[in-house]
Amino acid sequence: MKVTISLCVFASLLVTFTDAAALTGKWPPVDQPPPPVKEWTALVDLTKVPNAPLVKVADVGVKCLDKDTFCNWSCSNCTKPDSDVILCPTKGDWGITFDDGPTENTTGLLDFLDNTGDKVTFFVVGSRVYENPEILQRAAKAGHQIGIHTWSHPYLTSQSNEQIIAEFKWTEAAIKQAVGLTPKYVRPPYGDVDDRVRGIATQLGYKVVIWDKDTNDWMSADDKSFQLTWIEGNFTEWVKEPATTGHISLEHDLYKQTAGRAPIVLPIVTKAGFSIKPISVCLGEKPYVEDVSLNTTTTTAPAPAPTAAPTADAAPAYPSAIPSASSTPATTSAANTLNSANLWSFVSFIVGSVMFI
Ligand SMILES: *[C@@H]1O[C@H](CO)[C@@H](O)[C@H](O)[C@H]1NC(C)=O
Ligand SMILES: *[C@@H]1O[C@H](CO)[C@@H](O)[C@H](O)[C@H]1NC(C)=O
Ligand SMILES: *[C@@H]1O[C@H](CO)[C@@H](O)[C@H](O)[C@H]1NC(C)=O
Ligand SMILES: *[C@@H]1O[C@H](CO)[C@@H](O)[C@H](O)[C@H]1NC(C)=O
Numbered sequence: 001m002k003v004t005i006s007l008c009v010f011a012s013l014l015v016t017f018t019d020a021a022a023l024t025g026k027w028p029p030v031d032q033p034p035p036p037v038k039e040w041t042a043l044v045d046l047t048k049v050p051n052a053p054l055v056k057v058a059d060v061g062v063k064c065l066d067k068d069t070f071c072n073w074s075c076s077n078c079t080k081p082d083s084d085v086i087l088c089p090t091k092g093d094w095g096i097t098f099d100d101g102p103t104e105n106t107t108g109l110l111d112f113l114d115n116t117g118d119k120v121t122f123f124v125v126g127s128r129v130y131e132n133p134e135i136l137q138r139a140a141k142a143g144h145q146i147g148i149h150t151w152s153h154p155y156l157t158s159q160s161n162e163q164i165i166a167e168f169k170w171t172e173a174a175i176k177q178a179v180g181l182t183p184k185y186v187r188p189p190y191g192d193v194d195d196r197v198r199g200i201a202t203q204l205g206y207k208v209v210i211w212d213k214d215t216n217d218w219m220s221a222d223d224k225s226f227q228l229t230w231i232e233g234n235f236t237e238w239v240k241e242p243a244t245t246g247h248i249s250l251e252h253d254l255y256k257q258t259a260g261r262a263p264i265v266l267p268i269v270t271k272a273g274f275s276i277k278p279i280s281v282c283l284g285e286k287p288y289v290e291d292v293s294l295n296t297t298t299t300t301a302p303a304p305a306p307t308a309a310p311t312a313d314a315a316p317a318y319p320s321a322i323p324s325a326s327s328t329p330a331t332t333s334a335a336n337t338l339n340s341a342n343l344w345s346f347v348s349f350i351v352g353s354v355m356f357i
């Protein structure tokens with residue numbers, strides 16, 4: 001009896017412990033295009049979404065259309081002011097952004113930022129949020145802005161409307177459950193955005209954040225000839241450029257060596273007289289749907305007693321069109337979704353090793 005009771009206590013402690021940070025509910029497999037959800041697709045009037053062609057698998061990241069009819073930023077630098085944010089509008093402002101986390105490589109960066117009081121913007125991958133919600137909680141609590149990247153990091157101009165919606169909304173749902181916040185800003189992987197992607201983002205209530213200063217730091221992941229000192233070399237030149245606006249720079253916290261550049265880079269920016277600001281702050285807009293401000297505490301004052309954990313919103317009803325080995329007509333589309341998901345994850349893997357932004 002005694003043994004049973006203590007075993008039970010032990011088991012429940014174990015469950016409490018292991019569940020402490022995990023998201024609840026059922027979530028899509030990581031790093032694969034997540035399944036569309038009817039309720040989310042219904043949020044967008046697809047008849048109003050510009051009918052830009054989907055880029056073929058073989059052309060992804062490589063080929064631009066002959067005529068830039070649909071304003072593809074990564075092909076032509078084309079932007080649409082109503083939806084796109086390329087830079088901080090005010091001279092002297094600098095939006096430092098880090099993409100593709102949160103992971104264990106983010107924590108050292110958060111330590112550094114706690115010390116300096118600098119507040120940056122993280123565009124997070126839903127799959128990483130699912131794996132590391134506690135790191136996202138730490139970033140949000142410290143007052144950094146959290147924005148949506150995608151769930152599986154595809155080239156969005158190659159994805160169907162329904163898939164683009166799913167990439168954003170599954171990531172939004174993971175962030176909402178982890179930190180209780182609904183971001184109003186998205187960043188398309190690789191800056192791959194055209195009018196179709198914009199049309200969807202706008203109807204979902206998001207602004208699209210790109211950048212005007214790219215460190216290319218992601219190259220250091222598999223290109224041995226990439227010198228990390230180029231990152232600060234670039235910043236040193238950028239801060240000296242004559243400019244009538246502020247800037248938004250792109251870095252990655254996914255890699256230890258690129259996140260680890262912040263202690264060199266951020267002082268270059270501040271010493272040159274720039275103010276480092278989250279994107280929503282430099283725009284003078286709200287970062288989230290919820291009526292909350294970013295925590296602007298700028299010192300390492302002792303932390304106040306922890307507030308209650310954010311309400312654990314249930315994961316959205318997982319679509320029935322998901323993995324099932326059965327081959328009834330109802331699940332045929334599920335099988336198709338899965339196959340194309342696998343194909344896409346393979347393609348993204350290949351493309352990712354060539355160009356992971
Ligand atoms: C948009 O640009 C990206 C990156 O260059 C490219 O891979 C994609 O094919 C382009 N999409 C369209 C619709 O032109
Ligand atoms: C886009 O802008 C970047 C940076 O200003 C520049 O290096 C590049 O040549 C431009 N590309 C096109 C197609 O205009
Ligand atoms: C605000 O951020 C600081 C620095 O990271 C942290 O110590 C503090 O606990 C945060 N305050 C709240 C109310 O979350
Ligand atoms: C800036 O970065 C590029 C690679 O993105 C590199 O070729 C160039 O040398 C760097 N500039 C400096 C001054 O380090």
Ligand SMILES: *[C@@H]1O[C@H](CO)[C@@H](O)[C@H](O)[C@H]1NC(C)=O
Nearest residue numbers: 103104105221254255256257
């Ligand atoms: C952290 O960075 C290292 C070095 O770039 C990388 O090999 C590792 O995969 C990263 N960790 C995660 C969880 O992505």
Ligand SMILES: [Zn+2]
Nearest residue numbers: 099100189357
């Ligand atoms: Zn990315």
